[in-house]
Amino acid sequence: MNFILFDDERAANFLPLSHTRPVSEMRCGIWTMREKWERFCSVPVSYHCAQHLQNHFPKETAERNVLINGACFPTADLFGKIVELKLGEALTQGNTLIAAHVNEEQAINFSIPELVLNSTEINYDGELDFLDNTWDIFSKNDAQIRIDYQYITRGKKSQPISDTNTIMGNDIFIEEGAKVEAAILNSTTGPIYIGRHAEIMEGSVVRGPLAMGDHAVLKLSTKIYGATTIGPGCKVGGEVNNSVLFQNSSKAHDGFLGNAVIGEWCNLGADTNNSNLKNNYDEVKIWSEGKGTFVKTALQFCGLIMGDHSKCGINTMFNTGTVVGVSANIYGGGFPRNFIPSFSWGGSASMMEYKLDKAIQTATKVFARRKREFSKEDAQLFQHIFEQTQEQRPK
Numbered sequence: 001m002n003f004i005l006f007d008d009e010r011a012a013n014f015l016p017l018s019h020t021r022p023v024s025e026m027r028c029g030i031w032t033m034r035e036k037w038e039r040f041c042s043v044p045v046s047y048h049c050a051q052h053l054q055n056h057f058p059k060e061t062a063e064r065n066v067l068i069n070g071a072c073f074p075t076a077d078l079f080g081k082i083v084e085l086k087l088g089e090a091l092t093q094g095n096t097l098i099a100a101h102v103n104e105e106q107a108i109n110f111s112i113p114e115l116v117l118n119s120t121e122i123n124y125d126g127e128l129d130f131l132d133n134t135w136d137i138f139s140k141n142d143a144q145i146r147i148d149y150q151y152i153t154r155g156k157k158s159q160p161i162s163d164t165n166t167i168m169g170n171d172i173f174i175e176e177g178a179k180v181e182a183a184i185l186n187s188t189t190g191p192i193y194i195g196r197h198a199e200i201m202e203g204s205v206v207r208g209p210l211a212m213g214d215h216a217v218l219k220l221s222t223k224i225y226g227a228t229t230i231g232p233g234c235k236v237g238g239e240v241n242n243s244v245l246f247q248n249s250s251k252a253h254d255g256f257l258g259n260a261v262i263g264e265w266c267n268l269g270a271d272t273n274n275s276n277l278k279n280n281y282d283e284v285k286i287w288s289e290g291k292g293t294f295v296k297t298a299l300q301f302c303g304l305i306m307g308d309h310s311k312c313g314i315n316t317m318f319n320t321g322t323v324v325g326v327s328a329n330i331y332g333g334g335f336p337r338n339f340i341p342s343f344s345w346g347g348s349a350s351m352m353e354y355k356l357d358k359a360i361q362t363a364t365k366v367f368a369r370r371k372r373e374f375s376k377e378d379a380q381l382f383q384h385i386f387e388q389t390q391e392q393r394p395k
Contacts, residue, residue: 002061007070011023020264165184205223207225237253260276297321325341
């Protein structure tokens with residue numbers, strides 16, 4: 001069977017993160033949503049997402065296809081109901097399309113309203129959980145680390161833990177090639193997963209749940225509070241609490257990051273801090289780029305959401321519930337505004353447009369450091385985001 005993960009209207013709730021990826025590529029727990037579904041499907045899946053993303057996340061169709069909502073967390077019961085669908089049937093709950101079994105023409109010309117209209121609806125009465133908004137990524141990270149940990153470690157044996165470490169609890173799993181020396185690891189509060197060739201340097205203190213992807217690094221004397229995910233290739237130092245870093249981003253120095261989501265290819269300068277609690281303890285509101293207004297989060301703790309390729313200089317301070325777009329460059333004293341549009345350059349004193357050619361030059365250098373090529377398709381994606389967000393930036 002051919003499986004395709006589709007985005008629905010929720011994708012707009014994940015801007016600026018969804019400027020550069022489908023919802024199914026959001027990381028929550030150890031794995032991305034796609035990786036969670038691939039564990040059940042047992043084959044690679046493809047994507048139905050925004051047109052400007054298709055070069056990076058293509059859709060593969062076949063004679064028979066099962067379309068699955070990429071914002072939905074998979075369970076064994078749900079997957080069992082999905083694979084039971086016959087051609088022309090759609091699994092729904094209320095007004096939400098969960099999955100559908102379609103022919104190739106329907107998969108190519110996929111439209112949720114038309115598909116539901118022309119399908120036999122099967123109601124799913126089991127429990128469902130979705131990623132609905134950016135802040136769900138860190139809010140649901142605790143539960144997802146625990147679920148992913150059970151699957152990823154099942155039937156496997158951890159590498160031995162060096163006796164230079166101080167260990168509390170028994171839920172620690174270390175993959176091949178990882179290095180952990182002279183650290184304090186407390187898994188009584190949640191599991192600790194350390195990916196292949198990851199490293200925890202001396203003096204670091206970890207309270208689970210923690211997920212470290214392959215080649216991720218905790219620098220000297222890092223302090224981690226769960227539930228935190230350090231994605232593949234990320235480098236982290238200082239103090240971090242209940243945050244998710246997607247991949248290949250760096251917060252390598254002192255400073256506090258809490259209740260935050262950091263995309264790919266970001267860099268936070270030394271002593272960067274974010275507030276995650278208002279002084280009056282009120283509910284945090286956050287800017288919704290999709291709705292063009294501030295929205296309630298129902299959270300008392302909510303820190304920083306940062307899109308891909310954004311950077312900030314040393315001693316940058318982010319206020320509670322700040323949203324930073326794609327490829328922004330922030331620096332200077334004081335608190336910048338709590339919504340910084342994509343391709344912005346500046347800080348609290350003033351903001352200007354970050355020229356597209358300069359942003360591409362920087363991204364090309366960043367990729368080169370990781371032995372990656374910034375491709376023509378990457379440049380086209382930058383140009384699309386630059387044009388789509390132009391009205392948001394100061395003139």
